[in-house]
Amino acid sequence: MSTTQAMDRSAPVVGDCAARTLRERANAPIRVGILGFGGLGQAAGKVLAQKREMLWVAVADRQGYAYDRNGLNVDSGLKSDRSISDLIATGTEVDGYFLALPNLPNTFMADVARQFIASGWRGVLVDALKRTSAVEQLLELQSDLQAAGITYMTGCGATPGLLTAAAALAAQSYAEIHSVKITFGVGIANWEAYRATIREDIAHMPGYDVEKARAMSDAEVAALLDKTNGILALEDMEHADDIMLELAGICGRDRVSVGGVVDTRNPKKPLSTNVKITGRTFEGKISTHTFTLGDETSMAANVCGPAFGYLKAGVKLHRRGIYGLFTAAEVMPLFVR
Amino acid sequence: MSTTQAMDRSAPVVGDCAARTLRERANAPIRVGILGFGGLGQAAGKVLAQKREMLWVAVADRQGYAYDRNGLNVDSGLKSDRSISDLIATGTEVDGYFLALPNLPNTFMADVARQFIASGWRGVLVDALKRTSAVEQLLELQSDLQAAGITYMTGCGATPGLLTAAAALAAQSYAEIHSVKITFGVGIANWEAYRATIREDIAHMPGYDVEKARAMSDAEVAALLDKTNGILALEDMEHADDIMLELAGICGRDRVSVGGVVDTRNPKKPLSTNVKITGRTFEGKISTHTFTLGDETSMAANVCGPAFGYLKAGVKLHRRGIYGLFTAAEVMPLFVR
Numbered sequence: 091m092s093t094t095q096a097m098d099r100s101a102p103v104v105g106d107c108a109a110r111t112l113r114e115r116a117n118a119p120i121r122v123g124i125l126g127f128g129g130l131g132q133a134a135g136k137v138l139a140q141k142r143e144m145l146w147v148a149v150a151d152r153q154g155y156a157y158d159r160n161g162l163n164v165d166s167g168l169k170s171d172r173s174i175s176d177l178i179a180t181g182t183e184v185d186g187y188f189l190a191l192p193n194l195p196n197t198f199m200a201d202v203a204r205q206f207i208a209s210g211w212r213g214v215l216v217d218a219l220k221r222t223s224a225v226e227q228l229l230e231l232q233s234d235l236q237a238a239g240i241t242y243m244t245g246c247g248a249t250p251g252l253l254t255a256a257a258a259l260a261a262q263s264y265a266e267i268h269s270v271k272i273t274f275g276v277g278i279a280n281w282e283a284y285r286a287t288i289r290e291d292i293a294h295m296p297g298y299d300v301e302k303a304r305a306m307s308d309a310e311v312a313a314l315l316d317k318t319n320g321i322l323a324l325e326d327m328e329h330a331d332d333i334m335l336e337l338a339g340i341c342g343r344d345r346v347s348v349g350g351v352v353d354t355r356n357p358k359k360p361l362s363t364n365v366k367i368t369g370r371t372f373e374g375k376i377s378t379h380t381f382t383l384g385d386e387t388s389m390a391a392n393v394c395g396p397a398f399g400y401l402k403a404g405v406k407l408h409r410r411g412i413y414g415l416f417t418a419a420e421v422m423p424l425f426v427r
Numbered sequence: 428m429s430t431t432q433a434m435d436r437s438a439p440v441v442g443d444c445a446a447r448t449l450r451e452r453a454n455a456p457i458r459v460g461i462l463g464f465g466g467l468g469q470a471a472g473k474v475l476a477q478k479r480e481m482l483w484v485a486v487a488d489r490q491g492y493a494y495d496r497n498g499l500n501v502d503s504g505l506k507s508d509r510s511i512s513d514l515i516a517t518g519t520e521v522d523g524y525f526l527a528l529p530n531l532p533n534t535f536m537a538d539v540a541r542q543f544i545a546s547g548w549r550g551v552l553v554d555a556l557k558r559t560s561a562v563e564q565l566l567e568l569q570s571d572l573q574a575a576g577i578t579y580m581t582g583c584g585a586t587p588g589l590l591t592a593a594a595a596l597a598a599q600s601y602a603e604i605h606s607v608k609i610t611f612g613v614g615i616a617n618w619e620a621y622r623a624t625i626r627e628d629i630a631h632m633p634g635y636d637v638e639k640a641r642a643m644s645d646a647e648v649a650a651l652l653d654k655t656n657g658i659l660a661l662e663d664m665e666h667a668d669d670i671m672l673e674l675a676g677i678c679g680r681d682r683v684s685v686g687g688v689v690d691t692r693n694p695k696k697p698l699s700t701n702v703k704i705t706g707r708t709f710e711g712k713i714s715t716h717t718f719t720l721g722d723e724t725s726m727a728a729n730v731c732g733p734a735f736g737y738l739k740a741g742v743k744l745h746r747r748g749i750y751g752l753f754t755a756a757e758v759m760p761l762f763v764r
Binding site for chain 1: 595728756764
């Protein structure tokens with residue numbers, strides 16, 4: 091099964107108002123919205139502010155939304171008490187949204203996708219979700235996304251995302267892939283800047299699940315972190331890198347493992363984030379390619395950069411009338427200046 | 428300038444005989460031809476023999492060609508004394524060709540592309556060329572390739588190719604790229620298995636150029652290698668990684684450097700092939716991502732694997748009616764089972 095059998099030639103691309111508008115401004119900046127304005131969404135706003143090829147025009151989370159067709163800035167704040175669904179419904183001129191939302195509950199990302207499908211909006215959605223089961227839910231929306239004229243790029247953060255794509259690329263040297271092992275190190279000075287992300291991590295720990303982690307108060311999170319000296323050590327996590335590499339035909343999901351260490355009290359990474367791809371070449375040699383991220387690159391840089399790179403790639407697909415669900419493992423992200 | 432403004436919606440995809448044939452066998456193996464049957468071409472044949480999704484049906488070099496719509500094998504040999512142009516002219520059923528040809532002289536790859544354009548054949552071409560100037564010549568054929576219905580993937584070997592794509596991917600973490608430094612190590616037991624490749628390398632050495640290296644007799648090559656104890660140390664090579672990353676908008680070509688060490692008397696690599704991507708994140712941090720190839724992977728594995736991965740990606744573009752010139756830095760290669 092391929093997620094990329096996505097083109098619908100019968101879709102009314104030419105003659106469709108939204109598509110024509112996109113085409114007319116082929117050289118204008120891509121108009122970007124950010125859904126979710128926690129730590130990740132705010133970092134995304136800062137990333138966008140440095141991009142000439144993109145214009146940040148919309149933002150929303152549970153507290154409200156802001157929209158300015160001429161551009162927002164990080165300090166714009168949220169100007170309304172309406173919700174994400176209200177922003178979608180206003181029919182604003184947004185080419186693509188980065189869903190900088192925690193996937194809490196585990197059905198949240200698919201629910202947001204359904205809202206976009208129902209709204210009649212056509213464009214590009216990019217998420218940086220983490221869990222395999224969340225991608226499985228989105229796969230069920232494949233034909234609905236295609237019919238709606240939405241190009242949805244899933245798993246486009248750091249892991250899954252950048253590291254999954256690196257694994258897909260590295261796999262090219264091999265006739266058969268034996269294992270893909272992702273090990274991440276994250277250091278953050280203050281976990282309270284990433285309340286939702288930390289809860290998503292805690293949900294992977296023995297004795298926890300998504301609902302239990304989500305329900306934790308800040309005091310309970312702090313108490314847990316006190317017990318571990320601020321360290322979250324995670325193994326065999328449910329991470330969508332596995333299904334993404336399986337869908338790309340690279341290896342079965344059982345050959346992909348993800349783990350890492352999060353230090354919630356130190357911006358220095360406890361280890362260098364890397365992915366190791368081991369396989370057999372056509373001559374029968376066993377070897378391992380390694381992709382290692384520089385320690386000075388933050389989670390925000392490694393998530394937001396790829397997310398907007400995939401958004402740009404998604405816009406290009408969308409302008410060609412190619413809709414549906416794609417993963418980070420099957421499309422090359424494009425550099426956004 | 429983008430090399431990917433390549434789609435020609437007016438091209439007669441539906442109704443075109445060759446395209447319809449492609450569509451009818453969407454689930455059949457991709458029929459692949461190999462042009463050039465030196466060391467690289469022979470390795471490519473062995474790689475293809477292990478692929479279920481591809482069928483090797485044609486091969487040609489100066490000594491002749493062989494074609495069998497039901498599949499060749501590495502030992503088929505060349506069954507005719509006709510040339511590459513004769514194979515092209517026979518109108519065989521080939522979905523894509525890997526041009527496993529040395530680019531000697533430096534205009535050879537563009538000349539071959541012109542032959543395909545003139546022949547009326549429609550399909551995918553993939554090369555593993557090395558020099559910047561060779562890509563520049565192909566860029567001039569952009570509109571001709573589009574009009575001819577040819578999807579041409581250039582620079583799709585190891586470097587340029589796999590390492591260029593890794594650089595394009597790694598760039599996603601950064602707001603600005605300061606340098607891309609590719610360092611390769613190649614070890615081959617016997618240089619005479621790669622006579623053309625070694626001459627291409629010699630052409631990068633001080634005091635040599637493409638024509639001078641090409642004109643060297645085997646005895647002259649052997650004498651040169653005796654002087655260097657079999658080692659070729661290469662710096663600041665003219666390598667198309669630079670123009671490919673520039674075309675992808677990632678950085679100016681002056682920020683890309685390629686060098687390496689070739690040991691012609693030892694299959695062990697003299698150093699681990701790697702690419703280092705240094706840049707500035709949106710927060711102003713300077714850092715370096717590193718992608719390192721496993722030492723046990725051969726040049727043949729790292730060139731032929733990506734080449735066929737890009738061929739598969741090119742077939743997908745071609746079936747969507749997307750023609751023209753693409754580089755390894757802007758398309759994700761697809762894994763070929």
